[in-house]
Amino acid sequence: MASTVTLAKPLALHWQQPGPRLFATIKGLLFLLCLLPLAQLLWHALLGHAVNPIEDLTRGLGTWTLRFLLITLCVSPLRALGAPGWLLRLRRMLGLYAFFYACLHLLTYLWLDQFFDWGAIVRDIVKRPFITVGMLAFLLLLPLAITSTDGWIRRLKRNWGKLHRLVYVIAPLGVLHYLWLVKRDLQSPLIYAAILAVLLLWRLWRYLRPTLAARVK
Amino acid sequence: MFPREITAMLIKTLTDRLSAADITPQEVYLNRRQFMAGSAGLLLPVSAIAALPAAKSPLSTSEKPNSRDDITGYNNYYEFGTGKDEPALYAQRLKTRPWTVTVDGEVTRARTFDIDSLLKMKLQERIYRLRCVEGWSMVIPWIGFPLADLLKQVQPTSRARYVAFETALRPGEMPGVARRVLDWPYREGLRIDEAMHPLTILAVGLYGEVLPKQNGAPVRLVVPWKYGFKSIKSISRIHLLEKQPPTSWNMAAPNEYGFYSNVNPAVDHPRWSQATERRIGEFFKRKTLPFNGYGEQVAGLYRGMDLRRNF
Numbered sequence: 001m002a003s004t005v006t007l008a009k010p011l012a013l014h015w016q017q018p019g020p021r022l023f024a025t026i027k028g029l030l031f032l033l034c035l036l037p038l039a040q041l042l043w044h045a046l047l048g049h050a051v052n053p054i055e056d057l058t059r060g061l062g063t064w065t066l067r068f069l070l071i072t073l074c075v076s077p078l079r080a081l082g083a084p085g086w087l088l089r090l091r092r093m094l095g096l097y098a099f100f101y102a103c104l105h106l107l108t109y110l111w112l113d114q115f116f117d118w119g120a121i122v123r124d125i126v127k128r129p130f131i132t133v134g135m136l137a138f139l140l141l142l143p144l145a146i147t148s149t150d151g152w153i154r155r156l157k158r159n160w161g162k163l164h165r166l167v168y169v170i171a172p173l174g175v176l177h178y179l180w181l182v183k184r185d186l187q188s189p190l191i192y193a194a195i196l197a198v199l200l201l202w203r204l205w206r207y208l209r210p211t212l213a214a215r216v217k
Numbered sequence: 218m219f220p221r222e223i224t225a226m227l228i229k230t231l232t233d234r235l236s237a238a239d240i241t242p243q244e245v246y247l248n249r250r251q252f253m254a255g256s257a258g259l260l261l262p263v264s265a266i267a268a269l270p271a272a273k274s275p276l277s278t279s280e281k282p283n284s285r286d287d288i289t290g291y292n293n294y295y296e297f298g299t300g301k302d303e304p305a306l307y308a309q310r311l312k313t314r315p316w317t318v319t320v321d322g323e324v325t326r327a328r329t330f331d332i333d334s335l336l337k338m339k340l341q342e343r344i345y346r347l348r349c350v351e352g353w354s355m356v357i358p359w360i361g362f363p364l365a366d367l368l369k370q371v372q373p374t375s376r377a378r379y380v381a382f383e384t385a386l387r388p389g390e391m392p393g394v395a396r397r398v399l400d401w402p403y404r405e406g407l408r409i410d411e412a413m414h415p416l417t418i419l420a421v422g423l424y425g426e427v428l429p430k431q432n433g434a435p436v437r438l439v440v441p442w443k444y445g446f447k448s449i450k451s452i453s454r455i456h457l458l459e460k461q462p463p464t465s466w467n468m469a470a471p472n473e474y475g476f477y478s479n480v481n482p483a484v485d486h487p488r489w490s491q492a493t494e495r496r497i498g499e500f501f502k503r504k505t506l507p508f509n510g511y512g513e514q515v516a517g518l519y520r521g522m523d524l525r526r527n528f
């Protein structure tokens with residue numbers, strides 16, 4: 001194992017090409033780091049003296065779902081800006097965390113908001129655009145979460161990448177959900193919308209660049 | 218953004234926990250205040266610590282009031298920010314003295330009332346349910362007097378069919394008005410019979426003391442059968458008029474917030490249900506009552522009106 005005899009390796013090289021042990025450590029730390037928001041939200045809701053802890057929990061989980069979606073979308077641009085290649089190998093975990101927080105967010109809605117009154121839930125989904133859009137975003141996340149395993153990546157081959165472009169639909173739906181649910185002050189959903197716009201426009205630019213360059217010639 | 222946010226969160230959580238140890242039950246708190254008033258009354262401005270003597274009222278509910286921490290830590294007062302915790306943080310800048318309330322328009326004796334004269338009105342404790350349009354509710358021990366007591370002093374004319382209210386606009390003291398989240402100043406309105414109804418009060422106190430600033434000091438309206446946003450805070454002007462006045466939330470989104478805005482479980486807000494509510498401090502939701510449970514007293518005001526159209 002290379003990483004056990006790494007004393008001579010310069011630090012920069014560790015950063016660029018960590019050995020399997022170092023990489024496992026980084027991954028483990030990231031795994032724990034991603035649980036911190038959940039720990040904080042639960043702590044605040046259960047042990048803090050929040051006035052409306054259930055609202056704080058639902059909203060906090062929604063906010064972190066959106067944040068994890070955006071963080072996942074940051075990986076490619078960071079790579080293009082010169083971040084080391086192993087970052088790509090952490091992307092799956094970040095995406096799955098977005099799904100994880102989405103599940104908890106949905107659960108707080110189904111349980112603490114509606115108390116599993118399925119009739120009311122269906123009516124809500126049909127009647128309220130912000131719930132419709134949130135539900136759609138969640139349903140679209142499902143196939144991505146299911147096909148995130150190595151087996152599915154192998155089976156789907158090129159189609160796997162195509163399928164996972166669904167995230168370009170899911171994240172805007174998440175922002176729309178947020179825009180539609182606020183009462184009056186659009187400031188924070190607009191901040192998320194702006195970040196998402198940068199992340200998506202960068203992709204569009206990268207996608208169109210070869211065509212544009214060819215035209216200029 | 219990511220690690221810094223987490224650090225900030227951890228710090229906030231820790232400080233929250235530490236200050237949790239400071240929580241005092243209301244009675245201890247009041248006694249301490251009275252003690253301070255007794256021992257240091259010469260040094261502190263009376264208004265800052267004044268206990269307000271108030272008679273009990275049969276119009277109070279017997280339900281258990283929410284804690285002072287709930288009532289003063291979770292507020293909608295957009296002049297100080299749109300977060301529920303922001304009014305508690307920023308409203309302390311509001312200078313509530315000197316303060317006057319001008320009452321004019323369709324009245325025979327227009328008058329400007331000084332806040333001290335309002336504090337000298339016959340005060341009552343009114344423990345009311347408050348239902349927010351956002352789907353939560355509290356029980357709040359206000360101290361105040363019927364709005365009718367004030368209006369009688371200015372003698373409304375026969376043309377006075379509506380009452381318009383305005384919140385003071387103080388850009389230097391209200392950080393929230395820098396952004397046009399609403400069309401400032403905040404405005405509200407009632408029909409004259411709603412304004413004269415015995416349940417409708419001007420509140421100047423809470424939990425036995427002068428009103429905390431985040432709750433609308435020094436004087437606010439309380440109309441317990443309407444959604445909370447009708448109960449306008451920090452009033453500087455009351456204007457009686459013949460036509461229905463424009464009101465802030467109605468101007469902002471006419472299809473979402475009507476002029477009447479009576480609590481009505483049968484009429485949903487377009488974006489959420491109004492059938493149930495979460496009483497702050499409770500786990501399960503409650504069914505929302507028509508007119509917030511005050512139907513017996515106020516339903517008569519709306520006889521013959523289609524309350525689905527006049528929401």
Ligand code: HEM
Pocket residue numbers: 055058059060061062063064065066102105106109113131134135136137138141170174175177178181
């Ligand atoms: C990918 C999917 C989703 C994302 C990214 C997302 C994101 C968000 C965000 C950012 C918020 C606002 C947080 C705040 O106010 O600070 C929120 C609130 C909320 N979301 Fe979602 N959400 C998603 C799915 C859903 C689903 C499936 C439901 C229910 C069917 C739902 C129901 C709610 C509710 C009830 C609120 C609180 C609204 C309120 O307090 O007024 N969300 N969500």
